[in-house]
Amino acid sequence: MNKIGIYRYGSCNVHSLINALESLSINYEIFESTSLLKNYKKVILPGVGNMKVIDDKSMKIISEDLKIFSKDGGLIYGICLGLQMMFEFSEESNKKTLGLLNGKTISVVKLLSKNLNVNFNKLLLEDSHLNNNFIKKLFSNISRSARFYFLHSYYCKTSDSKILQIDTKVKENKVPAFFIKDNIVGSQFHPELSGENGLKLLKNFSEIVI
Amino acid sequence: MRIIARLDIKNNILIKSIMYDGVKQLGDPGKYADQYFIDGIDELMIINNTGSLYNTKLDGTLLSKIRKGKPIPISAGGGISSYDDAMRLIESGSDKIVINSIIHKNIKDVKKIVNTLGASSVVGAVQYEKRDQSFVTLYEMARETTGLNLYDTLSLYCDLGVGEVLVTDVKRDGCYAGLSDEINDEISIFYKKMPILLSGGFFDIGEIKKKNQYLSGIVVSSSFHYNKLNISTVISERNKICFNN
Numbered sequence A: 001m002n003k004i005g006i007y008r009y010g011s012c013n014v015h016s017l018i019n020a021l022e023s024l025s026i027n028y029e030i031f032e033s034t035s036l037l038k039n040y041k042k043v044i045l046p047g048v049g050n051m052k053v054i055d056d057k058s059m060k061i062i063s064e065d066l067k068i069f070s071k072d073g074g075l076i077y078g079i080c081l082g083l084q085m086m087f088e089f090s091e092e093s094n095k096k097t098l099g100l101l102n103g104k105t106i107s108v109v110k111l112l113s114k115n116l117n118v119n120f121n122k123l124l125l126e127d128s129h130l131n132n133n134f135i136k137k138l139f140s141n142i143s144r145s146a147r148f149y150f151l152h153s154y155y156c157k158t159s160d161s162k163i164l165q166i167d168t169k170v171k172e173n174k175v176p177a178f179f180i181k182d183n184i185v186g187s188q189f190h191p192e193l194s195g196e197n198g199l200k201l202l203k204n205f206s207e208i209v210i
Numbered sequence B: 001m002r003i004i005a006r007l008d009i010k011n012n013i014l015i016k017s018i019m020y021d022g023v024k025q026l027g028d029p030g031k032y033a034d035q036y037f038i039d040g041i042d043e044l045m046i047i048n049n050t051g052s053l054y055n056t057k058l059d060g061t062l063l064s065k066i067r068k069g070k071p072i073p074i075s076a077g078g079g080i081s082s083y084d085d086a087m088r089l090i091e092s093g094s095d096k097i098v099i100n101s102i103i104h105k106n107i108k109d110v111k112k113i114v115n116t117l118g119a120s121s122v123v124g125a126v127q128y129e130k131r132d133q134s135f136v137t138l139y140e141m142a143r144e145t146t147g148l149n150l151y152d153t154l155s156l157y158c159d160l161g162v163g164e165v166l167v168t169d170v171k172r173d174g175c176y177a178g179l180s181d182e183i184n185d186e187i188s189i190f191y192k193k194m195p196i197l198l199s200g201g202f203f204d205i206g207e208i209k210k211k212n213q214y215l216s217g218i219v220v221s222s223s224f225h226y227n228k229l230n231i232s233t234v235i236s237e238r239n240k241i242c243f244n245n
Helices: A015-023 A034-039 A056-071 A081-085 A127-131 A133-138 A195-207 B029-038 B060-067 B083-091 B107-117 B150-160 B184-193 B206-211 B231-243
Strands: A004-007 A028-031 A042-045 A075-079 A104-107 A117-122 A147-152 A154-157 A164-170 A173-181 A184-187 B002-010 B013-018 B021-027 B043-048 B074-077 B096-099 B122-131 B134-139 B144-149 B164-169 B196-199 B217-220
Touching: A004 A015, A004 A034, A015 A028, A015 A195, A015 B060, A028 A034, A034 A056, A042 A081, A056 A075, A075 A081, A081 A154, A081 A184, A117 A164, A117 A173, A117 B002, A127 A133, A133 A173, A133 A195, A147 A173, A147 A195, A154 A173, B002 B029, B002 B196, B002 B231, B013 B029, B021 B029, B029 B043, B029 B060, B043 B060, B060 B074, B060 B083, B074 B122, B083 B096, B083 B107, B096 B107, B107 B122, B107 B150, B122 B150, B134 B150, B144 B150, B150 B164, B150 B184, B184 B196, B206 B217, B206 B231
Parallel strands: A004 A028, A004 A042, A042 A075, A075 A184, B002 B043, B002 B217, B043 B074, B074 B096, B096 B122, B122 B164, B164 B196, B196 B217
Antiparallel strands: A104 A154, A117 A147, A164 A173, A173 A184, B002 B013, B013 B021, B122 B134, B134 B144
8 A cells, every 4th residue: 555656658768767666665556547646645647748648538538537546535646737727728738638627738839939848957945845844854855956857849838826836937938847736746757767856855755754 | 957867779679879870789778778877867768779670669667677676657669660669668667658760650550649648748859960952751760761840740740739849960879969050940840839858968067058948859879878077967957057956
């Protein structure tokens, strides 16, 4: 029951995440059906792939199962595509997505003019963010100047005031980088590819007691 | 700007060419990759350099071994001629795949790769050479011409939905001649549209400052393999220039 569940959906790439968890000796298990969610308290939706790989019927089932899991107190952490999937609509697939968070994913071209945001960026983490107990624990022992690896062609946009958002800055543009609402969290960046800082974040995530 | 170390592999041995010719064997790629990671490299690029030329594939076991214990991005390619080849590299632990020849031979599978992995996980490689006043693009270890110029090849990658592009000046490969400036006018439009990585000849740390405004990354092999440049020093200098710390 203490294992973190890694939900492998479609053809998403889980290898780097597993590599990072193993280097931290974090107990994990990969599962491929959300009917197995009951075996876990914390799950990660990994983030490499294309939204189009999940068909409508599967998306609906995954959504219903994750909503029950979350309502029962389960903690969900979405990484990159895993985060984007948790919103209501994707411009990438032009379809409804999981709908765990209010908002949608939009092409970064509209924000940055480029097709892709790829770099190591700093989070605009403020003192007020650390009033959130979960954020405080997740970013514990991580410097404010820490950089995380971003690699995405879509970004998430929400107007839900109940969702707490932390941005990063790309040139002069603010890009949403982290979201949290109750026990649903997500990062646009990849902690598993962010060196020591990313490993610290994953370690902190594994140690959060729910 | 990212600093990426490129490791060219042939028969599981690290190799290095000069102008895509005269390949020299350097040793165990795993040892080089381990050291580059310890030294603080941003990303690793593992390329089966003669893959398309001799129809060989990158060894998945070697890639998995390199992946182990390195929480940084790793891209892999060389000899990807099908969707299955690309997926094999992902299954072996690569975060991104690097393609080149396949876009001239099997467009259908390129589209399938991009649709499955997403644009962000696909890097398009371009080898080019200046001939007369034109930038001619090449493949199969710069042995064959694609029939396209540099601008058209980058346009093709754009149209295929590839995330970023690696541009290599064949005549500067392994020559410590400095990165190319001559293509800037030709491809300036792409600097604004997509992340461009440049390789071939990097030797002077000062180039990071000069090219930081338009390049997304520099890909380096010889200067690191032969200890002409120290990775820790390059990263530290990059941090000062690009990150103000």
